Amino acid sequence: MISLHNVSKTFNGVPVIHAITLSIAQGDIHGIIGASGAGKSTLLRIMNLLEAPDSGEVEVNKQKLTAFNSKQLRQVRKSIGMIFQHFNLVANKTVYQNVVVALELANYPKADRRKRAVECLQFVGLESFMTKYPAQLSGGQKQRVAIARALANHPHVLLCDEPTSSLDPHTTAEILAVLSDINKRMGVTIVLVTHEMDVIKSLCNRVTVLSDGSVHDTVSITPKGIQATENTAAHLLKQLMKDGDPHA
Ligand SMILES: Nc1ncnc2c1ncn2[C@@H]1O[C@H](COP(=O)(O)OP(=O)(O)OP(=O)(O)O)[C@@H](O)[C@H]1O
Structure with missing residues (x-):
């Protein structure tokens, strides 16, 4: 559903995202976790090209966004909702x-806007708070x-930044329950950036650990817990499970 291939981004000469390749499957609730400044928000914003990568390819729903002009991007962003920490x-x-x-x-067709x-x-x-x-x-x-607002245009993907x-x-x-409902009832693929391990554990079925602009690992989360690979076992569990906060 979302596919990043060899994506890099530099701000003012400082590399922030380093050649990231990442696939997010249709219907997943995919978390992105990492320390402050790891590049989580930048990576999320690259997924709808709010932030254009310097190199690499971004594909969403089989559409290559990195090949699109600004008109095509405006069109495709209708199917990619986004929510933010400060609303x-x-x-x-x-x-x-x-x-x-x-x-x-x-x-959206004028006659149907109010209903939607x-x-x-x-x-x-x-509904009782409309005014x-x-x-x-x-x-x-x-x-x-x-x-x-993010759901209004029937998105396939919802990007959530903290x-x-x-x-x-x-x-x-309560908000996590709403997001879970959106995923289950509407089939919307969710990508969620957070620094809170508890949020990842209660909502996500996959998680990517970002470290200094690189993917440290991507692992599955099942009701039994995080299916850490050898690669993540040391880092992920030590860095993230400790106190449940990677900022700690
Ligand atoms: N528009 C920008 N211009 C210049 N530098 C930027 C810009 N956006 C992000 N950065 C820098 O890129 C790095 C990664 O930022 P980003 O917000 O993606 O990290 P993050 O992991 O989401 O951090 P946090 O958890 O603190 O929100 C930081 O050093 C940040 O200062």
Whole structure:
């Protein structure tokens, strides 16, 4: 579903992503974890070409994004939703307007926009908050609005950049349940960047460990735990399982 081939990125002469090759299967919930500055957000933004790699290829849903012009990219991004740590809602628009704007920008058929926006807000349990403004919502509610907006155009993929990092544990669990539901009920492939091992363990079925802009390893997570390979056993378990936080 998502395929990165030999992708590299440099900022101001400093290499941040080094020749990464990575495949994410359709229907997966794939975590990306690593220390601060490892390049997690940059890698995620490369997946929808919000950040263009200096070299390498990016393919999503069999479409080679790195060969697309800006018009084609705008088109393909309709099928790739994205949510962020700080929600990125428009402060002077209502909950409903924040969702419907995604449909307007994507030229969604005018007559169907209201129905679709309401449908998405119902999915995240916020249909009774449609006339509220972001400032009147809790952090968890704001993230639900952002999720509804990201779902509006029926995406195949949802990219999540630290979606629960500014939320308390109870709200984190609620948002993770919504993401799990989206994956199960809508078949949306989810890629989630986080520095919280607990988030990976409770939601993801695969995880890539990023270290200094390189993939250290990609491993499966089953109900029995992380299926660490020899390569990860030492590093992953020591670095990440300790205190459940790679920043520790
Ligand atoms: N637009 C940019 N311009 C210049 N440098 C950047 C830019 N974006 C990221 N960087 C640098 O690239 C490196 C990787 O950043 P990135 O945000 O991808 O890491 P991260 O693993 O997501 O970190 P964190 O967990 O702290 O968010 C950092 O050193 C960062 O300062």
